[in-house]
Amino acid sequence: MALKLYKVLFAVGAAAVLALAAGTAGAETISELVAGMPQGMGPGNIDPAAPLGYLGIPGAPQINLLLAFGWSVWVGWIFSSVGAFGGVMAAVGHISIFGLGAYAGSFQKSPLNKSLTDSIRMSNQILALLSGVISSATYIAQRRVVLPLAVALGLGSILGSYLSTSLSAGKVSFAQYQGYFGFFVLLLGAYLFYETTPTGLARKQKSTAAAKAFEEATQRLRNGECVDLKCNGVAIVSFSFKRVEFTFFGVQFGFNPLLPLLGGFAISAVAAFLGVGGGFMLVPFLTSVSGLPMHLAAGTSALAVVISMITSIIIFVSKGTAVDGLLVGVEMAGVVVGSFIGPRTARFIKDIWLKRLFIFMSLYVGVDYLLRGFFKIKLLG
Numbered sequence: 001m002a003l004k005l006y007k008v009l010f011a012v013g014a015a016a017v018l019a020l021a022a023g024t025a026g027a028e029t030i031s032e033l034v035a036g037m038p039q040g041m042g043p044g045n046i047d048p049a050a051p052l053g054y055l056g057i058p059g060a061p062q063i064n065l066l067l068a069f070g071w072s073v074w075v076g077w078i079f080s081s082v083g084a085f086g087g088v089m090a091a092v093g094h095i096s097i098f099g100l101g102a103y104a105g106s107f108q109k110s111p112l113n114k115s116l117t118d119s120i121r122m123s124n125q126i127l128a129l130l131s132g133v134i135s136s137a138t139y140i141a142q143r144r145v146v147l148p149l150a151v152a153l154g155l156g157s158i159l160g161s162y163l164s165t166s167l168s169a170g171k172v173s174f175a176q177y178q179g180y181f182g183f184f185v186l187l188l189g190a191y192l193f194y195e196t197t198p199t200g201l202a203r204k205q206k207s208t209a210a211a212k213a214f215e216e217a218t219q220r221l222r223n224g225e226c227v228d229l230k231c232n233g234v235a236i237v238s239f240s241f242k243r244v245e246f247t248f249f250g251v252q253f254g255f256n257p258l259l260p261l262l263g264g265f266a267i268s269a270v271a272a273f274l275g276v277g278g279g280f281m282l283v284p285f286l287t288s289v290s291g292l293p294m295h296l297a298a299g300t301s302a303l304a305v306v307i308s309m310i311t312s313i314i315i316f317v318s319k320g321t322a323v324d325g326l327l328v329g330v331e332m333a334g335v336v337v338g339s340f341i342g343p344r345t346a347r348f349i350k351d352i353w354l355k356r357l358f359i360f361m362s363l364y365v366g367v368d369y370l371l372r373g374f375f376k377i378k379l380l381g
Contacts, residue, residue, distance in 0.1 A: 033112040054100060076339035077339070077345075079279060087274075088185060104117055122274075125309050138343040139303075142343065155261060157307055163269060169315065182371070184364025188284050192362060282297075
């Protein structure tokens with residue numbers, strides 16, 4: 001228990017340092033941008049007499065901290081359960097639930113619009129990083145992480161995150177961000193839906209067999225039988241620079257390390273641009289290209305996201321991106337709670353239902369944000 005507490009404190013401390021550094025580095029930039037905006041009470045104006053809101057900006061949304069905490073519990077749970085959608089759900093909270101999207105969009109394509117967009121992107125990533133550290137530690141203890149695969153993805157993600165964040169920071173308007181965000185989420189949701197069809201399932205007999213064996217063992221554990229899940233966890237059979245072989249619940253898998261290295265580069269580049277962890281792309285990559293069952297994809301994705309997020313956040317901080325320290329602090333507390341609940345509850349949910357939950361959220365968020373960002377249509381209110 002002491003070791004687990006140490007891990008939590010370390011994760012929270014690291015994320016808090018990043019948030020504090022960002023808030024300190026970006027406060028002056030935000031003040032300068034606000035001072036340069038026209039004054040008034042309409043959209044796109046700053047009313048100096050209005051109450052201070054997000055980032056200390058007069059008239060900006062005043063976010064209910066209890067709501068922020070509750071939503072962040074959900075963010076931590078969903079990320080730690082499926083290894084994805086933590087950053088996406090954090091983005092949904094910041095953009096829609098807390099009203100920061102409409103507020104940033106009211107400034108059109110001004111520098112303040114782009115600075116607020118970067119703030120949203122970085123805030124999402126801080127929460128994804130924190131959840132990734134906590135949940136991946138739990139998954140490693142449960143032997144549900146393919147370490148060589150996660151490391152290969154992570155190494156590829158370093159360059160992808162660096163290039164994408166460096167080239168896009170301060171240059172993306174909120175409408176562009178929201179539209180591309182929806183497009184990529186919708187595309188992946190459609191692909192995952194295909195994977196649940198008979199044709200898609202026929203291609204994944206190994207992962208289906210492993211998932212079934214894991215779920216049967218979990219059910220015996222729930223029925224009071226003495227079952228050691230760790231003994232049947234990930235075990236590396238052979239390792240080389242051309243091929244890695246491992247087993248999970250008696251089923252053998254293998255992959256070429258070069259493929260996740262290239263995949264990590266491409267996925268992290270898109271994720272850094274969208275300001276999310278990238279798990280919503282890593283999980284389909286792991287379940288489809290690498291053939292892993294969802295119960296392994298979650299933990300492996302979580303560890304890969306950690307490496308990618310550290311790179312991206314450091315670049316954002318160096319560019320002077322600001323975050324709301326109080327808001328992010330409350331959100332981190334919620335993520336801690338959700339991230340501990342997720343790995344302990346997800347193992348009791350069938351592999352197919354985890355995937356269906358993933359698909360539903362992909363389609364829901366993807367359609368809504370695609371239409372809002374590119375066509376100004378609010379399909380879902």
